């Protein structure tokens with residue numbers, strides 16, 4: 045009899061539909077794999093281009109070398125001045141930026157009224173959106189002349205540290221604020237119910253509970269400061285020597301690359317040495333990404 | 346007796362701590378206001394027709410419009426590439442596969458990209474797109490490099506937006522016999538739209554402000570790029586050159602002002618869209 | 633074996649077991665649902681009613697870690713057979729959810745959604761499907777002037793009838809309803825019950841309900857679930873007036889649940 049087959053085994057429409065779905069799924073997977081591919085390509089590219097210099101100079105020699113004279117008759121490719129420069133400006137940025145950012149986060153999450161609290165996030169959003177080069181320009185026009193009053197050219201560790209401190213504020217604020225907000229209300233109530241003041245509750249209960257998120261915000265801020273180029277280039281003085289004080293001019297790894305990559309001859313030792321600087325930067329950033337993941341994973345457990 | 350002394354101390358501690366916190370928070374606000382105010386104040390005198398169109402007969406001062414056009418071109422082309430790729434990648438991660446090794450590998454790669462310094466992207470574009478693919482310093486190279494930079498932003502915000510789409514929409518559609526893709530296309534993506542747009546705004550901000558990654562990929566020619574293989578200079582790059590080479594402080598202020606205005610506009614729009622994404626459980630889908 | 637005309641049962645489960653990872657949520661369920669009848673599933677919460685319902689259109693496929701053993705047939709075809717097309721199955725077996733879940737589009741687009749995804753593009757045809765489905769769902773008169781309005785803007789009771797119309801628009805044979813009135817006020821509930829009474833002439837309906845009176849009013853047969861098992865299944869009158877099992881009686885008389 046004319047039986048109604050519900051599920052035709054070889055229904056053309058159904059199988060065509062299924063095939064389309066499979067093709068779509070495959071295409072989507074390729075899109076998702078793109079970021080993996082790019083990370084792999086970047087890794088390979090950086091180390092491949094850096095390899096000639098590392099092989100010729102020796103990795104340890106480069107990292108501990110205190111002299112960067114790529115165009116001298118007897119060129120030197122010591123990266124230590126730039127590593128020290130990156131370290132100095134980042135440390136200073138953290139010293140200034142973390143307390144300010146953390147306080148702002150605490151204010152936004154714990155003290156601000158319902159009307160004011162969203163402003164904190166909005167401020168962080170705008171600060172995060174302002175382009176590096178605008179920070180650099182602002183630093184050049186305002187911070188550098190101010191630092192110059194202390195002596196010297198004004199361009200150097202202090203100016204770069206202050207500019208970077210401004211730039212890491214949004215990272216510290218938004219990540220820490222989210223971590224503080226995520227602390228369950230019961231913790232606060234339990235503490236307040238025992239007669240603790242609001243500040244004691246924040247300091248002894250809330251902040252420890254949000255510790256891993258706060259740490260993550262600091263590590264992310266380190267990444268941002270170490271990786272920054274355009275803002276630093278405008279205010280740091282850019283001399284490749286190990287800085288001796290807050291007012292000394294300095295050059296970071298990023299600046300070193302940005303300044304010299306434009307005129308270097310591709311394939312030369314100098315070119316490769318710039319990639320070695322990039323490789324050091326890259327390794328450092330990977331370390332930071334890894335720590336962030338470990339901190340946040342440990343925190344969520 | 347002791348208790349009351351202690352209580353007094355605790356109150357004083359609290360007042361002191363809160364005063365410090367408020368002062369530091371105010372610092373943040375002042376930094377923001379100072380940057381915006383200072384740039385705006387100094388830009389006002391420079392905001393004139395000459396700033397836009399340049400000085401007639403002065404080949405060194407072409408005015409800002411070529412950079413503005415280049416920036417716009419770069420933004421549009423970059424979004425045309427990165428937006429579909431990022432959205433589709435996020436769709437795959439959220440709608441097609443379950444959490445597992447694959448998803449966590451992709452996610453950690455994406456996080457790595459998000460944390461990568463601009464200058465590294467610049468080098469990658471220089472070597473990979475410029476040298477290996479032969480694109481040199483060009484709009485094409487700049488576009489591809491910038492696309493990689495904003496890919497993580499788009500993926501992350503799309504994933505967030507997809508997460509906020511009620512599961513009942515998916516179930517309702519699938520229960521009607523719609524395929525997975527039909528469900529994604531006709532219901533899920535459309536109701537995630539405002540959230541995705543809010544991510545798009547962030548991405549626009551990032552491209553407009555990008556400099557380090559474009560130095561060695563897009564280049565710095567001060568003419569309008571008329572083909573994909575033309576080099577070009579964006580507004581942010583223009584500001585860098587004006588500031589670094591001390592060419593024109595006035596022009597630098599005015600350019601910085603334009604950039605700040607773009608950032609503010611992008612932020613306000615993003616926030617409006619994000620609010621809309623949260624409000625009323627989704628948006629009416631037009632026909 | 634597919635769809636022999638002689639078979640009177642529309643849905644048939646045999647030795648059906650379902651696991652959520654380790655949780656054994658359905659235990660050896662056997663069930664037969666005759667064509668054009670209404671079956672009520674009753675039982676305390678968490679006893680597996682929704683789970684059973686969702687095995688019939690394979691919505692459980694969406695949940696990670698679900699394993700199904702045994703057999704479920706719809707219109708004579710084994711729906712867990714690898715050759716079964718889930719898309720076709722879900723066309724034949726519609727579902728109405730506990731909370732009304734119209735899509736965030738217009739009333740019209742909600743109803744036209746199913747036909748559209750199944751390839752109907754012709755405007756006039758869609759118009760007539762929409763009109764017919766809304767009429768069948770007893771919603772047309774209330775809503776015919778607001779077809780272009782957002783579906784999220786109409787009342788909860790109307791939304792639920794819209795979801796029924798949306799289901800009817802793809803012309804299913806079976807309609808599954810998971811507590812369709814539990815989120816509604818008594819008046820809307822009454823309207824939906826009337827509607828179910830009307831729909832059973834043409835559809836096979838399986839409905840989960842927490843409301844004993846509702847089961848009594850609308851269904852031909854009733855199945856009582858407890859801890860993943862079907863304790864008793866039979867004509868509704870019998871289940872309510874002379875239950876064979878003590879546990880059924882206890883539940884019906886309100887001694888637990």
Ligand SMILES: Nc1ncnc2c1ncn2[C@@H]1O[C@H](COP(=O)(O)OP(=O)(O)O)[C@@H](O)[C@H]1O
Nearest residue numbers: 652655657676677678679680681682683684695
């Ligand atoms: N998605 C799920 N994952 C794991 N367990 C589930 C899931 N859905 C339901 N269960 C469990 O299966 C059992 C039956 O649930 P359900 O079918 O929803 O019951 P009912 O609809 O009768 O209230 C319950 O113990 C419930 O906790």
Ligand SMILES: [Mg+2]
Nearest residue numbers: 681682683810
């Ligand atoms: Mg249920």
